[in-house]
Structure formats: structure tokens, C-alpha cells
Amino acid sequence: MRLIFPAPASADDLDDDALVARYAPDRSRQTVRVNFAASLDGAVEVGGFSEPLSGPADKRVFKILRQHCDALLVGAGTVRNEGYHAVTLDPARRAWREAHGLAPYPVPAIVSASLALDPRADILARAPVRPIVFTHDGAPADRRAALADVADVVSCGVATVDLGVALAQLRSRGLPHVLSEGGPHLFGGLVAADLVDELCLTYSPQLAGAGAERIVAGPVPAAPLGMRLVHALFAEDSLITMYARAR
Ligand SMILES: NC(=O)c1ccc[n+]([C@@H]2O[C@H](COP(=O)([O-])OP(=O)(O)OC[C@H]3O[C@@H](n4cnc5c(N)ncnc54)[C@H](OP(=O)(O)O)[C@@H]3O)[C@@H](O)[C@H]2O)c1
Known part of the structure; x- marks a missing residue:
């Protein structure tokens, strides 16, 4: 797994300790972090499940996110x-x-x-x-x-x-420190109420085609919420990103 943003000091793979440090939450206040995997064309599930969207690198981050919450x-x-x-x-x-x-x-x-x-x-x-x-x-x-x-x-x-x-x-x-693992209706409710601080989103390298929901469903927010990129990791043709609410 290699860090591509921000500019890495070296191109070495990140070990578990480095990943745990990278995902450490701000514990001085309540933080709501949401984790999802989606196909490149935006599907939240394949055949009704999230598992086909998650490879070994995404699963590694999934465990680290749980470790922190x-x-x-x-x-x-x-x-x-x-x-x-x-x-x-x-x-x-x-x-x-x-x-x-x-x-x-x-x-x-x-x-x-x-x-x-x-x-x-x-x-x-x-x-x-x-x-x-x-x-x-x-x-x-x-x-x-x-x-x-x-x-x-x-x-x-x-x-x-x-x-x-x-x-x-x-x-x-x-x-x-709250970690939400979805799904789309819960995320939609959190977005509509502007309660999300961070989104960890893995782009799974596949085109799922039409039919599936997006990562968000339900109520519509008054306006789109701005987000800023915290980091992007690259592994197994997936992009493993973290965005934070730009307040
Ligand atoms: N790709 C991923 O990372 C990922 C992650 C999670 C889920 N998924 C997929 O998403 C699909 C499930 O979607 P979903 O939208 O049904 O998931 P969901 O948001 O977990 O479930 C919706 C249900 O949760 C409850 N709920 C959610 N928000 C609520 C709110 N604000 N107030 C009251 N109840 C609320 C309701 O339960 P009641 O019906 O009991 O009232 C609602 O029917 C599955 O196919 C799953 O595999 C994918």
C-alpha cells in the first residue's frame, strides 16, 4: 500500500503501525467517520453484498478503522x-x-x-x-x-x-469516536443532517453496471457538503481515500 497524497517522503509500503497512526482520530471532540467501498461506477453492492467490493487492502483498513472507534x-x-x-x-x-x-x-x-x-x-x-x-x-x-x-x-x-x-x-x-459502516440510508440521514466529519471511501476497480444503489440514499441535504482530501492510498488498483468535512 503506497501513499500518493499528500506527497510521500518515500515510496515504501506503509506498515500497520503507519496506517494505524494515519487513521488516528481527533479525540478532543466527537468525530463521526463513515466507511464505504464503491465500484468505480458508484455501486454500493454487487449481488446485494459489499464483500465483492472489498479486496485485501480495503479489509486491512476496515480493521484499523474498527481498532480506533x-x-x-x-x-x-x-x-x-x-x-x-x-x-x-x-x-x-x-x-x-x-x-x-x-x-x-x-x-x-x-x-x-x-x-x-x-x-x-x-x-x-x-x-x-x-x-x-x-x-x-x-x-x-x-x-x-x-x-x-x-x-x-x-x-x-x-x-x-x-x-x-x-x-x-x-x-x-x-x-x-464513532465509526459508521453504513449503509446508504443511514449515511443519507447523517449527510442530510450534516453530521459527517470524515468519509473513508475505497474505489474498487470494477464497473458493476446499472442497478445498484449509491453509497447514499434517503433524505436530500439542503445543499452539497464540501469535503477535503485527507489522504489517498493506492493498492491492488484500488484507491483508498479519506475525506474530511470542509467546515
Ligand atoms: N459497500 C459498502 O461499503 C456497504 C456498506 C454498508 C452497506 N452496504 C450495502 O447496502 C445495502 C443496505 O442498504 P440500506 O440503505 O438498507 O442500509 P442501512 O442504511 O444500513 O439500513 C436502512 C435501515 O436502517 C434503519 N435506518 C437507517 N437510517 C435510519 C434513520 N435515520 N432513522 C431510522 N432508521 C434508520 C432503518 O431500519 P428499519 O427498517 O429497521 O426501520 C432502515 O430501513 C446492502 O446491500 C449492503 O450490502 C454496502
């Missing part, structure tokens, strides 16, 4: 569609976190209006730390009760989920 925010659609597993980290990454004053595991936080989530799903039932489910007051009471056995079910609005309130909840729980 306090909370892992994901939409219920992605959980259901991808059969999300419990968020685990290998022992070396857990040790790194503890040595840097972080909890061994990030807290999984799922956003769902319908609460159509199976409490026996791996991400909930086998989570090493108690997950959070963000919903609203009008969500079905029976589903709320079933999920309360395995997660903190938190209302963030009367009839809809206010993502700003959900992020404030994470802040108040001492979880400042």
Missing part, C-alpha cells in the same frame, strides 16, 4: 442484509486499544425505526459488550421488550430517529 454505528438494513457478525477484534488490536486507554471492544450501535431485528442475531446475542439500538417512541413495544434482553434500546425521537440525539447519547456515554 469507540462506537460502531450501523443501519438495521445492513445488519439484516449482511448478517452482521458480533464485533470482535483480534487480541493484538484489543491489547493496542487497552494500551491507548480505550475499552477492549467498540460498542455496537444499530439504528432502526421498525425494530425488525432478531435478538438472536449474532451482532446482538454474541456481542462482547452490550449493544445499543437507537429507535423512536413509536417503535413496536413487543419488539422493544424482546431486544431489551440483549441491548440498551434508546428512543431518539417521537416518531422518527433523530440521529443528532443518537450521537449525543454516544457522547454522553463517553464514546466520542
Whole structure:
């Protein structure tokens, strides 16, 4: 993996330590970082899944992003569609976190209006730390009760989920660095409310063709949000980029 922007001091491949340092978040305030992979023609999935868009280099960064985060925010659609597993980290990454004053595991936080989530799903039932489910007051009471056995079910609005309130909840729980792994509707909600600080976007070297969604769906923001390039890595014909909100 080689750094191409900003201009590299050398053309050497970046080792894991260098990548971990490059992706270190600003911990002086809450940061919301979103991670996606897309095909060159903008598809967010191939055959319904993100896996075909992710090669070894993207997977390496994916793990480093998880290594840094306090909370892992994901939409219920992605959980259901991808059969999300419990968020685990290998022992070396857990040790790194503890040595840097972080909890061994990030807290999984799922956003769902319908609460159509199976409490026996791996991400909930086998989570090493108690997950959070963000919903609203009008969500079905029976589903709320079933999920309360395995997660903190938190209302963030009367009839809809206010993502700003959900992020404030994470802040108040001492979880400042939020990584969102999508999907498109959750990202669309975050963009519409201008709640995104960083986007880590991998351009997968393939043309998926028509049919798939983009990385963003749902509500439309009042105006496009400006972003600035933080870095671009090159590996396996993929561009692995990080952009930050230009405020
Ligand atoms: N390429 C990638 O990096 C990547 C990453 C993630 C996902 N994906 C792909 O994206 C597809 C899934 O797309 P998606 O848009 O359905 O994913 P999503 O955003 O994870 O899920 C949408 C669902 O999440 C809940 N949700 C999201 N935002 C909400 C909000 N603001 N308020 C209330 N509920 C909210 C709702 O759940 P309820 O229906 O339960 O109310 C909604 O129906 C899959 O094919 C997946 O493979 C790709």
C-alpha cells in the first residue's frame, strides 16, 4: 500500500503501525467517520453484498478503522442484509486499544425505526459488550421488550430517529469516536443532517453496471457538503481515500 497524497517522503509500503497512526482520530471532540467501498461506477453492492467490493487492502483498513472507534454505528438494513457478525477484534488490536486507554471492544450501535431485528442475531446475542439500538417512541413495544434482553434500546425521537440525539447519547456515554459502516440510508440521514466529519471511501476497480444503489440514499441535504482530501492510498488498483468535512 503506497501513499500518493499528500506527497510521500518515500515510496515504501506503509506498515500497520503507519496506517494505524494515519487513521488516528481527533479525540478532543466527537468525530463521526463513515466507511464505504464503491465500484468505480458508484455501486454500493454487487449481488446485494459489499464483500465483492472489498479486496485485501480495503479489509486491512476496515480493521484499523474498527481498532480506533469507540462506537460502531450501523443501519438495521445492513445488519439484516449482511448478517452482521458480533464485533470482535483480534487480541493484538484489543491489547493496542487497552494500551491507548480505550475499552477492549467498540460498542455496537444499530439504528432502526421498525425494530425488525432478531435478538438472536449474532451482532446482538454474541456481542462482547452490550449493544445499543437507537429507535423512536413509536417503535413496536413487543419488539422493544424482546431486544431489551440483549441491548440498551434508546428512543431518539417521537416518531422518527433523530440521529443528532443518537450521537449525543454516544457522547454522553463517553464514546466520542464513532465509526459508521453504513449503509446508504443511514449515511443519507447523517449527510442530510450534516453530521459527517470524515468519509473513508475505497474505489474498487470494477464497473458493476446499472442497478445498484449509491453509497447514499434517503433524505436530500439542503445543499452539497464540501469535503477535503485527507489522504489517498493506492493498492491492488484500488484507491483508498479519506475525506474530511470542509467546515
Ligand atoms: N459497500 C459498502 O461499503 C456497504 C456498506 C454498508 C452497506 N452496504 C450495502 O447496502 C445495502 C443496505 O442498504 P440500506 O440503505 O438498507 O442500509 P442501512 O442504511 O444500513 O439500513 C436502512 C435501515 O436502517 C434503519 N435506518 C437507517 N437510517 C435510519 C434513520 N435515520 N432513522 C431510522 N432508521 C434508520 C432503518 O431500519 P428499519 O427498517 O429497521 O426501520 C432502515 O430501513 C446492502 O446491500 C449492503 O450490502 C454496502
